[in-house]
Amino acid sequence: MIESMLVFGLVNSAVLMLLALGFSLTFGLSGVANFSHGGIYLFAGYLAYFLLKMGLPYFIAVVLTIFITALLGAAIYKLIVIRVRGIVLNEVIATFAIGICMLEFFRWLGFVTYEYSLPYIARGRFTIFETTLDYQRSLIIVVALLLAVFLWFFTHRTKTGLALLGMAQDEYTALAVGIDSDWAATYSFAIGGAFAAIAAVMILPLGIININIGYEVLLIALAVTVLGGLESTKGLILACIILGYAQVITSTFFAPHWKEAVYLAAILIVLAVKPSGLLGKFKELEERV
Amino acid sequence: MKAGYRKERIDRGIKARADDIFAISSYREILYLTGPRILAVLALLIYPLLTDVTGAYWQTVAFIACIIALLTLSWNFLFSVGLVSLGQAYFFGVGAYFTGFFDRTIGLPPLYSIPLATVAGAILCTIIIYPVLRLRGIYFALITFALPLFLMRIIEATGYLGGTEGISGLQRLPGITFSLYVTVVIVLAVTFIFLRLFDTDYGLVLRAIHDNDMSVLAGGLNVQLYKAQAVFIAAMPATFAGALMTLHYRIVGMPAFAVEYSILPLTAAVVGGTGTFAGGVLGAFILVPFSELLRAFGTLRIVMYGIMLLFFVVGLPEGIYRFAQRKYFQFERIVPLEEKADEK
Amino acid sequence: MKNKELLKVTGLSKSFGGVKAVNNVSFTLYEGESIGVIGPNGSGKSTLINLITGFIKPDSGTVIYKGRNITGIAPNRAVNLGIARSFQMVRPFYNMEAYKNLIIPLYSPRVKKQLQGGNFGDRDEIAIQLLEDVGFERESQIPYKLTGSLPHGYLKRLELARCLCLEPDLVVLDELFSGMSMSEVASTVPILERILQEGRDMIMIEHRIRELFRIVNKVICLNFGKKIAEGTPEEVMNTKEVKEAYLGSEGESIA
Numbered sequence: 001m002i003e004s005m006l007v008f009g010l011v012n013s014a015v016l017m018l019l020a021l022g023f024s025l026t027f028g029l030s031g032v033a034n035f036s037h038g039g040i041y042l043f044a045g046y047l048a049y050f051l052l053k054m055g056l057p058y059f060i061a062v063v064l065t066i067f068i069t070a071l072l073g074a075a076i077y078k079l080i081v082i083r084v085r086g087i088v089l090n091e092v093i094a095t096f097a098i099g100i101c102m103l104e105f106f107r108w109l110g111f112v113t114y115e116y117s118l119p120y121i122a123r124g125r126f127t128i129f130e131t132t133l134d135y136q137r138s139l140i141i142v143v144a145l146l147l148a149v150f151l152w153f154f155t156h157r158t159k160t161g162l163a164l165l166g167m168a169q170d171e172y173t174a175l176a177v178g179i180d181s182d183w184a185a186t187y188s189f190a191i192g193g194a195f196a197a198i199a200a201v202m203i204l205p206l207g208i209i210n211i212n213i214g215y216e217v218l219l220i221a222l223a224v225t226v227l228g229g230l231e232s233t234k235g236l237i238l239a240c241i242i243l244g245y246a247q248v249i250t251s252t253f254f255a256p257h258w259k260e261a262v263y264l265a266a267i268l269i270v271l272a273v274k275p276s277g278l279l280g281k282f283k284e285l286e287e288r289v
Numbered sequence: 290m291k292a293g294y295r296k297e298r299i300d301r302g303i304k305a306r307a308d309d310i311f312a313i314s315s316y317r318e319i320l321y322l323t324g325p326r327i328l329a330v331l332a333l334l335i336y337p338l339l340t341d342v343t344g345a346y347w348q349t350v351a352f353i354a355c356i357i358a359l360l361t362l363s364w365n366f367l368f369s370v371g372l373v374s375l376g377q378a379y380f381f382g383v384g385a386y387f388t389g390f391f392d393r394t395i396g397l398p399p400l401y402s403i404p405l406a407t408v409a410g411a412i413l414c415t416i417i418i419y420p421v422l423r424l425r426g427i428y429f430a431l432i433t434f435a436l437p438l439f440l441m442r443i444i445e446a447t448g449y450l451g452g453t454e455g456i457s458g459l460q461r462l463p464g465i466t467f468s469l470y471v472t473v474v475i476v477l478a479v480t481f482i483f484l485r486l487f488d489t490d491y492g493l494v495l496r497a498i499h500d501n502d503m504s505v506l507a508g509g510l511n512v513q514l515y516k517a518q519a520v521f522i523a524a525m526p527a528t529f530a531g532a533l534m535t536l537h538y539r540i541v542g543m544p545a546f547a548v549e550y551s552i553l554p555l556t557a558a559v560v561g562g563t564g565t566f567a568g569g570v571l572g573a574f575i576l577v578p579f580s581e582l583l584r585a586f587g588t589l590r591i592v593m594y595g596i597m598l599l600f601f602v603v604g605l606p607e608g609i610y611r612f613a614q615r616k617y618f619q620f621e622r623i624v625p626l627e628e629k630a631d632e633k
Numbered sequence: 634m635k636n637k638e639l640l641k642v643t644g645l646s647k648s649f650g651g652v653k654a655v656n657n658v659s660f661t662l663y664e665g666e667s668i669g670v671i672g673p674n675g676s677g678k679s680t681l682i683n684l685i686t687g688f689i690k691p692d693s694g695t696v697i698y699k700g701r702n703i704t705g706i707a708p709n710r711a712v713n714l715g716i717a718r719s720f721q722m723v724r725p726f727y728n729m730e731a732y733k734n735l736i737i738p739l740y741s742p743r744v745k746k747q748l749q750g751g752n753f754g755d756r757d758e759i760a761i762q763l764l765e766d767v768g769f770e771r772e773s774q775i776p777y778k779l780t781g782s783l784p785h786g787y788l789k790r791l792e793l794a795r796c797l798c799l800e801p802d803l804v805v806l807d808e809l810f811s812g813m814s815m816s817e818v819a820s821t822v823p824i825l826e827r828i829l830q831e832g833r834d835m836i837m838i839e840h841r842i843r844e845l846f847r848i849v850n851k852v853i854c855l856n857f858g859k860k861i862a863e864g865t866p867e868e869v870m871n872t873k874e875v876k877e878a879y880l881g882s883e884g885e886s887i888a
Contacts, residue, residue: 100592100595222434504720
């Protein structure tokens with residue numbers, strides 16, 4: 001009982017983290033809250049489905065999906081967001097509109113039946129701590145960890161990453177030392193898209209592809225980002241672990257459908273106690289409250 | 290143009306010091322200034338009486354436009370205080386469910402259940418939103434986006450208030466003309482009250498919060514409290530819309546929290562011009578008939594709203610209302626040149 | 634013979650992400666006194682003021698105002714107790730006419746309820762009079778102009794006027810003179826002197842030492858969040874640490 005809760009809590013946390021990383025990354029680096037994250041996520045899911053259906057080998061289809069979704073992210077910035085950049089409200093409305101357009105368009109196309117699902121990367125299961133775990137779920141944990149490490153390495157050790165980080169901290173200073181703001185933002189949207197695609201390829205095989213997942217993914221990304229505090233990868237991981245385990249606990253001891261209410265409760269409690277998020281580093285009143 | 294004549298802006302002589310202070314010297318100038326408003330109000334008041342001409346269908350369309358207009362007024366009020374809402378369905382749904390509850394569980398007649406649901410719904414909305422009022426900008430938008438979805442989940446999970454089936458078989462309202470007339474009057478009244486409210490010192494404080502809430506704090510005012518009051522005031526038109534809509538269709542269910550009630554007011558507000566109350570109403574009356582024409586496309590309508598939203602945010606961020614107002618005040622008339630006039 | 638204590642700050646500390654912005658600062662402000670806070674950039678002066686006025690909650694330490702513990706109080710409640718502040722970066726309401734900026738503080742509970750006659754009178758008229766007091770010309774259009782279109786010097790004086798609206802007992806000014814021209818500074822100094830004569834106390838952060846020393850009778854110098862000197866202006870300027878903080882120590886300059 002306890003063991004299975006521990007293991008599935010970990011799986012849950014990893015799922016949340018995969019879903020939130022792309023959103024949080026774009027937000028952290030370009031300052032634009034990409035409300036079309038859910039739409040991009042499902043786009044990647046359907047793209048992978050159709051590429052596989054065309055008979056492409058799994059590996060090539062996945063790489064292609066990630067690449068095309070990254071291009072989509074960049075295109076969203078280059079074509080639309082760039083025109084409303086700086087007006088926060090308009091950024092939110094524009095990306096929100098893009099997301100809704102994509103999701104409802106998929107719904108209209110009728111992508112809602114049971115045939116739409118992605119294959120497992122690896123079938124089979126093994127037993128650990130007296131809990132049976134399938135390879136897909138354990139892979140999710142590994143990929144989530146790898147992405148987090150990659151993210152840290154990218155933003156702290158590579159030139160591009162450092163430039164983006166500088167951009168996030170002070171746009172004007174970064175401009176003054178010769179970093180192109182639009183280039184950086186396009187880059188961050190592209191990486192956000194790629195992360196969403198990785199998440200889609202990893203997580204969607206666990207169930208069927210459903211339009212409402214798109215809205216849910218956006219909610220999860222928001223909940224995790226608000227909860228963990230911006231700018232803080234550690235906060236993100238902590239928030240995922242808290243939410244992941246809170247979900248497992250509520251669905252074990254109460255009822256499974258209550259776990260959705262966990263997000264709201266967690267956000268409300270954390271915001272009431274510490275408005276800058278769990279590990280937010282901002283000067284509290286100056287920035288967010 | 291004929292020789293000896295020149296063009297003159299009509300508003301030049303009327304606008305005295307600022308855009309909203311006028312020096313009027315003739316009835317024609319009064320007409321010029323008030324004409325559009327009077328026409329709009331008259332049109333709204335007469336339209337519901339024309340059931341025989343328009344047919345019941347277009348009356349219902351006007352009714353829905355009024356409902357969306359109320360939600361848009363509420364959105365614009367929140368926006369004027371610096372709170373951006375992506376989930377007007379939250380207010381709408383709370384009002385709707387309260388009505389259902391008062392009607393079925395307690396058995397109140399509509400005359401009491403509508404006002405009660407309006408006020409009780411607004412109070413509940415304010416209480417739920419109070420802890421997150423400290424958030425600004427997109428953080429608040431995130432929460433409002435989540436709220437209707439969460440309430441929907443909670444009702445689904447607990448099965449209270451009819452669960453997934455909803456509450457049906459509510460009491461009957463007199464008919465479409467009645468519903469339409471009530472909403473039209475309420476829309477006009479709310480627009481008027483909101484406009485006046487923002488001219489008072491109290492409204493100035495609310496506008497100041499939109500501008501810079503730190504300075505309001507430094508001015509010794511409890512920003513949190515004023516925001517809560519603003520949410521309460523803004524919630525009332527929306528909860529009323531929910532209440533009336535519920536009783537009109539005699540059913541309330543989870544669609545009351547549907548994304549359509551969030552995105553339609555948002556689109557209407559952006560189309561009309563964010564922050565302008567009359568613009569929001571105008572936006573609603575453009576958008577809803579337009580969406581009725583698109584009914585054949587089914588769910589593709591929401592995609593159309595999204596595209597429209599995108600188009601206006603990127604292409605005409607000031608909105609139709611401000612654009613039309615600017616153009617209206619740029620009307621020119623042709624007057625004879627002074628020298629020529631002297632010769633005659 | 635000292636007057637009554639108005640403000641007593643003990644052991645105030647605050648750190649942001651590991652950096653100690655304010656480190657164990659204590660001082661006392663007696664009634665009828667005025668304190669100037671000096672120090673190099675980034676020495677924690679603004680943070681100190683934010684801690685006192687409630688805009689940031691301290692990690693440790695206490696602030697006693699009129700015998701009452703106001704540590705970590707909400708900013709608006711601090712204002713209603715009589716502590717008014719100006720911001721270093723001006724924060725006017727850009728979308729309003731200049732005089733309407735003052736309506737907001739005039740609408741506060743302190744003015745409405747606590748001050749005699751606060752709920753009566755035409756707020757517009759009072760606002761314009763106050764603007765005249767801080768150097769806006771009465772006859773001109775300036776008070777009626779959109780705040781966003783005013784030059785920076787006017788915005789600074791608008792900040793000052795916003796403090797005065799509240800009839801405060803303690804005025805806290807955060808670099809009021811920065812961004813003002815020499816003539817504007819010269820015309821503002823008498824206004825500050827008059828505020829002191831009206832019996833209000835003042836805490837001033839300032840980089841313009843000469844004007845500051847004309848106004849205040851006590852100076853605190855901060856460096857790296859720590860208080861390194863306190864006393865009359867002459868005493869502070871002759872302290873070794875202060876000289877080092879501003880000019881660098883001799884050892885450093887050789888290396």
